[in-house]
Amino acid sequence: MLKKIFLLPLIFVFIYSCSENISPVDSGLENGIFHFGNGSEPQGIDPHVVTGVPEHHILISLCEGLTIANPNGGGNLPGVAESWTISDDGK
Numbered sequence: 001m002l003k004k005i006f007l008l009p010l011i012f013v014f015i016y017s018c019s020e021n022i023s024p025v026d027s028g029l030e031n032g033i034f035h036f037g038n039g040s041e042p043q044g045i046d047p048h049v050v051t052g053v054p055e056h057h058i059l060i061s062l063c064e065g066l067t068i069a070n071p072n073g074g075g076n077l078p079g080v081a082e083s084w085t086i087s088d089d090g091k
Contacts, residue, residue, distance in 0.1 A: 036061065 042055045045062070066084070067076035078084075 036058065038054050038057055040054050042050070042058055043052060044050050045055060045058055047059050047063075050056070050059070064079045066079055066081040068079040070077050
């Protein structure tokens, strides 16, 4: 048991030292590529057929509205809209 306690930090140090740092250019930010950490490969993206959680996360992201609900309550937050104004009649 004592060997496992000392071995575990060494494993983490080894994994960290072997990992490479990825610059923003390599990660796709410069090229406009969006990487989505979904966890597993989706079985599809047809909203009428899929039932899994990974597919749900992708569909929610693809179908984001102009505004999104504020998780802390209050007014809406921007979704895909950059800004909006409310007319005098509330529309």
